[in-house]
Amino acid sequence: xxxxxxxxxxxxxxxxxxxxxxxxxxxxxxxxxxxxxxxxxxxxxxxxxxxxxxxxxxxxxxxxxxxxxxxxxxxxxxxxxxxxxxxxxxxxxxxxxxxxxxxxxxxxxxxxxxxxxxxxxxxxxxxxxxxxxxxxxxxxxxxxxxxxxxxxxxxxxxxxxxxxxxxxxxxxxxxxxxxxxxxxxxxxxxxxxxxxxxxxxxxxxxxxxxxxxxxxxxxxxxxxxxxxxxxxxxxxxxxxxxxxxxxxxxxxxxxxxxxxxxxxxxxxxxxxxxxxxxx
Numbered sequence: 001x002x003x004x005x006x007x008x009x010x011x012x013x014x015x016x017x018x019x020x021x022x023x024x025x026x027x028x029x030x031x032x033x034x035x036x037x038x039x040x041x042x043x044x045x046x047x048x049x050x051x052x053x054x055x056x057x058x059x060x061x062x063x064x065x066x067x068x069x070x071x072x073x074x075x076x077x078x079x080x081x082x083x084x085x086x087x088x089x090x091x092x093x094x095x096x097x098x099x100x101x102x103x104x105x106x107x108x109x110x111x112x113x114x115x116x117x118x119x120x121x122x123x124x125x126x127x128x129x130x131x132x133x134x135x136x137x138x139x140x141x142x143x144x145x146x147x148x149x150x151x152x153x154x155x156x157x158x159x160x161x162x163x164x165x166x167x168x169x170x171x172x173x174x175x176x177x178x179x180x181x182x183x184x185x186x187x188x189x190x191x192x193x194x195x196x197x198x199x200x201x202x203x204x205x206x207x208x209x210x211x212x213x214x215x216x217x218x219x220x221x222x223x224x225x226x227x228x229x230x231x232x233x234x235x236x237x238x239x240x241x242x243x244x245x246x247x248x249x250x251x252x253x254x255x256x257x258x259x260x261x262x263x264x265x266x267x268x269x270x271x272x273x274x275x276x277x278x279x
Contacts, residue, residue, distance in 0.1 A: 020056075020057040020081070020082055020085045021231060021232055021233050021245070021246075021249075022056050022057050022059070022082070022232055023057065024227070024228035024231050025059075025225075025228040025229060025231070025232055026056075026057060026059035027228075028224055028225050028228045029224075030219075030220075030221065030222060030224065030225040031059075031225060031228065032063075033219070034120070034148075034150065034219055034271060035059075035060060035063065035119060035120070035148075037148070037215070037217060037271075037273050038060075038117070038119055038146060038147075038148045038273055039060070039063055039064065039067060041144070041146040041273065041275045042064065042067070042068075042115055042117060042144075042146055043114070043115060043144060044067055044068045045068065045070075047070040047071060047072060048068070048071050048072070048114040048115055049071070049072045049074070049112065049113045049114050049115075050064060050071050050072065050073050050074070050113060050114065050115045050116075050117065051074050051076065051104070051108075051112075051113045051115070051116045051117065051138065052064065052073060052074070052075045052076070052094075052117050052119070053076050053101055053104065053116055053117065053118050053121075053135070054076070054077055054078075054100075054101070054118055054119065054120075054121035054122075054124070055075035055076060055077045055082075055083070055086055055096075055119075056077060056079075056082050056086070056121075057082050057085040057086050057089070058075060058085065058086030058087075058089050058090050058094070059119075060117065060119040060120075061073060061075050061086060061090060061094055062089065062090060064117070065090070065093055065094075072095075073093065073094045073095070074094065074095045074096065074097070074108075074113070075087075075090075075094045075095070075096045075097075076096065076097050076098070076099050076100075076104065076107070077098065077099075078098065078099060078100045080098050083096055083098055100125075100131075101118070101125050101131035101134060101135060102125075102127065102130045102131050102134050103134065104134050104135060104137075104138050105133075105134040105135075105137040105138055106134075108138045109138070110137055110138065111138070111139070111140040111141065111143075112138045112140070113138055113139055113140065113143060114139075114140055114143045114144070115139075115143060115144050115145075115146065116135050116138070116139050116143070116144075116145045116146075117146050117147070118145075118146075118147035118148075119147070119148065120148060120149065120150070121149075122147045122148070122149050122192070122200070123149045123151040123152060123192035123193060123195070124192055124234070125192060126191060126192070128195070128199075128200075128203045129203060129206065129207065132145075132203055132204065132206075132207035132209070133207055135207075136207055136208055136209070136278055139278045140278070141278055141279065142277065142278065142279075143277070143278050144275060144276070144277055144278075145204075145209060145274075145275070145276045145277075145278070146273070146274065146275050146276075147273075147274050148271055148272060148273045148274070149271065149272055150219065150269050150270070150271040150272075151192070151193050152192075152193065152195050152196060152197065152200075152272060153193070153194055153195060153196040153199075154196055154197065154270060155269050155270045155271070155272070156269060157267070157268045157269065160267045160268060160269075163259075163265060163267055164267075166259060167230075167239075167252065167255055167256060167259055168239045168240075168252075168255075170255035170258060170259065171239060171240060171248075171251045171252045171254070171255040172240065174251045174254055174255060175240060175243060175247075175248075175251050178251075180243050180247065181242075182240045182241055182242050182243055183241040183242025183243075184241075197214055197216065197272045200214075200272070200274060201214055201274075204274065204276045208278070208279065209276035209277060209278060209279075210276070210277050210278075210279050211275075211276060211277040212274065212275070212276045213274070213275045213276075214272065214273070214274055215272070215273045216270050216271065216272050216273070217270065217271050217273070218268055218269070218270055219268065219269055219270070219271050220266050220267070220268055221266060221267040221268070221269060222266050223256075223260060223264070223266075226256060226267065227253060227256055230249060230252035230253055230256055231249045231252075231253065232249075233245045233249075235252070236248035236249040236252055239252060240252070
């Protein structure tokens with residue numbers, strides 16, 4: 001990511017910037033830093049056709065266009081509201097379609113893209129083999145798939161696990177005080193969070209990708225990043241199942257403030273990045 005991608009933004013196509021559950025995260029500088037290594041894996045030049053899969057409200061789409069305005073960018077997300085927000089911000093700079101990773105082979109013709117990007121969302125893909133197979137169909141020969149995740153087996157620092165437990169435990173106690181007892185969490189971690197970096201490597205190889213390069217980086221999550229993360233539906237609903245996601249986010253924010261008042265802290269995680277080529 002160049003310096004303009006770190007701090008710059010494209011003017012909203014419709015005037016005022018729309019607000020989404022991910023707006024605070026998109027604006028957070030630590031989140032931009034998390035994406036830097038991923039964006040550096042995307043080839044620049046020659047007007048490439050790029051698919052931003054799981055684009056959300058367009059945070060990474062915006063940075064891709066700042067890096068390479070000549071690219072032809074298509075944004076796809078399963079949430080129509082987030083996709084509407086991306087379109088409102090980026091307008092005719094992007095094409096867009098509602099869908100998930102497994103549906104792209106039905107949405108687009110074979111060999112339609114030079115690069116496919118999954119930024120911070122591959123852990124949400126339920127059937128990795130199906131998704132990688134579909135991506136392989138729409139990726140042109142010699143094209144590149146890049147993805148990353150900070151939510152996988154081995155991402156957490158063992159020393160920080162009690163910090164997560166305290167945050168969620170405090171939020172659950174606050175919920176019960178409001179008469180909103182959270183539902184019991186489903187047994188075990190979701191499938192995507194149980195995958196290791198080696199699992200992703202094996203899945204990419206099984207799907208026929210070659211030249212797989214894997215890197216891991218240690219990231220530090222400060223107060224603003226954690227507050228923004230707690231406001232996202234993914235984190236809030238996982239921490240407090242059975243509670244409205246906006247209420248859950250409020251409870252987590254309150255719990256985070258209480259935790260910081262007792263003792264300021266940061267959390268460290270590992271983020272894994274993959275780059276692979278379709279032969």
